[in-house]
Amino acid sequence: MTRRISKQLRIGKVTVGGDAPIVVQSMSKTDTRDIRATIDQIRELEDSGCEIVRVAVPDREAAESLATIRKSVSLPIIADIHFDYRLALGALKAGVDGLRLNPGTIGDKEQIARVVAAAKEREVPIRIGVNAGSLPANFQPRSPLADRMVNMALEQIRLMESLEFSLIKVSLKAFDVPTTIHAYQMIADKMPYPLHLGVTEAGLPRTGAIRSAIGIGVLLHQGIGDTIRVSLTAHPSQEVFVAYEILKSLGLRQRGPTLVSCPSCGRAEVDIIALAEQVNKCLEGVTRPIKVAVMGCVVNGPGEAKDADVGIAGGKGKGAIFRKGKVVDTVGEERFLEAIMAEINKIG
């Protein structure tokens, strides 16, 4: 995969686009007016690996809260604005690092021009965040959804360019995965700005992670995308976890352990499901990249265990323990967990 090279910009301290690493975003889900709760959640998000956080700004009190929130956290903050352009002006005044405007909910060109002027003065990027669920029904009603999303974004890009503003990022989110993929593919060649990827309203974690992994994964595998946000109906740190798993699966970022484990089958002579769960539990909280293989038999066991930093290939109640490709021990099933964790701690 060759990456699409977009114009680079900065959201606060974080570089987005060009050849910068794919950035992981999420969103606070607390009431923004509850400053304490919002700061606490943003700090949790930072601990989980989130790199940019978006915060909803539903009213003036929320916009004003951003000043204190911004000063109390180290993650760059993007203000999420709908309906009222004055909230964008308030957020900029509060010192946010980025704005997200939804052209489906803020349509008036003069109002947008005022926001753009204020953002330009402060060199704050604006994301044109198109969402299938809030496209105006009267916007190109006969065109396919993906085309409508792309055209709405392009219209908004042209408006901002006519105002000599180029700190632009674009997103085109739909619930439907093929529609989302198609929209991003179409716009990727039509403009030079970074793309923020997401599948919107993807649902609860179990299914939402799958939808997001396909939508975001297909695009990243084609070299499209500069930042990602996984939308899950759950605590936002779960969004960050899934985002990293997507990036890790494609070799684009590293964070925390990677557990290779066999599905078990009628050939397994050890309880691989219980062992993998135990090892996984012991690895919780580890943030350095380490590859651990938990394998149940001799078919693929030695191959995968050799390839990992630490591995076990089980069989007949015993298991060979591998470290960096070499067998370092052979232990009985009752000592599997202990032996694996000992090797993991050795390469700490």
Add this chain to the structure above:
Amino acid sequence: MTRRISKQLRIGKVTVGGDAPIVVQSMSKTDTRDIRATIDQIRELEDSGCEIVRVAVPDREAAESLATIRKSVSLPIIADIHFDYRLALGALKAGVDGLRLNPGTIGDKEQIARVVAAAKEREVPIRIGVNAGSLPANFQPRSPLADRMVNMALEQIRLMESLEFSLIKVSLKAFDVPTTIHAYQMIADKMPYPLHLGVTEAGLPRTGAIRSAIGIGVLLHQGIGDTIRVSLTAHPSQEVFVAYEILKSLGLRQRGPTLVSCPSCGRAEVDIIALAEQVNKCLEGVTRPIKVAVMGCVVNGPGEAKDADVGIAGGKGKGAIFRKGKVVDTVGEERFLEAIMAEINKIG
């Protein structure tokens, strides 16, 4: 996406390849010699939507068990064979619907020829199941892994073709997702047989579902793949669940409910996370396709709720209930769940 049209074949009653629907496979994880447990698990798999089940055959007793298992279940059975070609002959004798041979563990050409002859006589397809973890170290050691996997499969295909056998299916599974994708992409143009997709040893459900969704999803989105198996270190019905979510996300199959739900944010005026979890719980066991939207505010709420079979767009402690695109009720937060489920039952 235009689908790659492969040669069609039948695994028992199930058509694979060509323009047939993408087939969902899984594997029993019981001891195959424990006939009762294996039959029970295969029946559970059938209930969960599994369409073909693979069963490990580690020894002669397991091969002989297949006769009883085969007669007691309605799913087609594929015998998974490694190391000993006689187990393949035994499985064929027991009446299995397909064989999986791993060329990394059964290499002897004469032995393979004997299996092929017996399979041909019974018109039983053979999957050439290459796995990165069991590639012989001395097979093209200097080539990239994906090339080695492809070349091992092609060598085996040529052998079978030279024996005038063409009931072939191919898989090329690795843990590494880009390697897996690349291997399948390469072989797709080089031979006409159906492809069985999977990312091997993908791990526990939370992360394994993500790896599998990307690997399998990227390929299916390119039109590559005729059957899929999600490998998870968990009960196999979880593999089937994830497989359908992948296919549903790409619009390739339908099964059970699809829950569109917003991630919630600082704008939400109702507890959308709790509501989505409750609705999801009530939808457990529903196998007919139905799209339900649970949305927290007016930004995307009405748009997504209108687009679903049943939806709710919440706001300020109240919610508009949609059925097939029309508002049918407005209820207070305490009645959300009841009102949504009532509408779902109406369209039953």
